[in-house]
Amino acid sequence: MRGSEKPQRALRRQSAVPRSPLVPDSVEAEIARHDWEAIECGCGRSAGHLEAMVRDAAEGHPAAFRALEGHVFFVENLKPPAPAACAVLMAAWFARPPRRATREELLRTLLELLCMRDDGGTHEAGLYGQCAAFIRTGTDGFRHELATAPGSGTAEYAKAILEILGLPVV
Template sequence: MRGTDKPRSSPLVPDSVEAEIARHDWAALVCGCGRPAGHLADMLWDAAEGHPAAFHALQGHVFTGTRLWPPAPAACGVLMAVWSAGPPRQSTRDALLWTLLSLLSAEDDGTAYEAGLYGQCAAHVRAGLPHLRSGVGAAPGTTTAAYVEGILDIIELCA
């Protein structure tokens, strides 16, 4: 990461999130910006550290409008790892949920026989549903709850 062989480390990033970022060959994926997606590891690391702008910066790299790009499933896995490690502080939480909702609002690019990028993202979100559902009960009537409810509605429609 960061163009060196030395892995990035931070006390703000749980080991499970660090492992999820490290398990992907980012450079082998083509980013939405047209370059190899190696730079996404740093963007996701910044997001995992709690920088809300880093989540919004994924637009154009992981998704654009209703289109998903090849790094979307791997990035979604990282986002769900961040959430599952314990919902972050409020501003980070809302940015993370906005990003998940953006991924799930994309067009389904799968076929009857294969999950496309959308199906892979939805699978990551489904795996973390118990953690997401706790976000609704913890803050009824808030932006966080609205985002979680939107995510749950989309996942239930796809079931």
């Protein structure tokens, strides 16, 4: 595929899926940035079907986060779509989901990604390294969650993420 064809293909994919008013443009842009069809999913198919799953998660459907298991990670291992899905989840985090239940499931999923085994891959820091790098970009937001919602589930997940990343909690 020539370089100029990839952006056109992404635009066709993006326009083929109805846009949700609940998904911020920044999250839609992150979804469109990845060639989901070219990634092998953890379920053995193309990861193209994950676009709808990550969009549902970005809309705030808590069950959509749990649906990523078996596709993005399974048991203790990350699967090839993990970095792309993590990038979308972080875009959703930066868009500041208003509902606490959505933020809690989002943080729980990010924590789950950080609790997976490192795949030991060296390409682009491996799956784990790529996910950790994406999650590390949200450090300030995790600390904000700790400060504004002490004692909540979101604060506990944020604290655990910071600890796993080896970053100061305060």
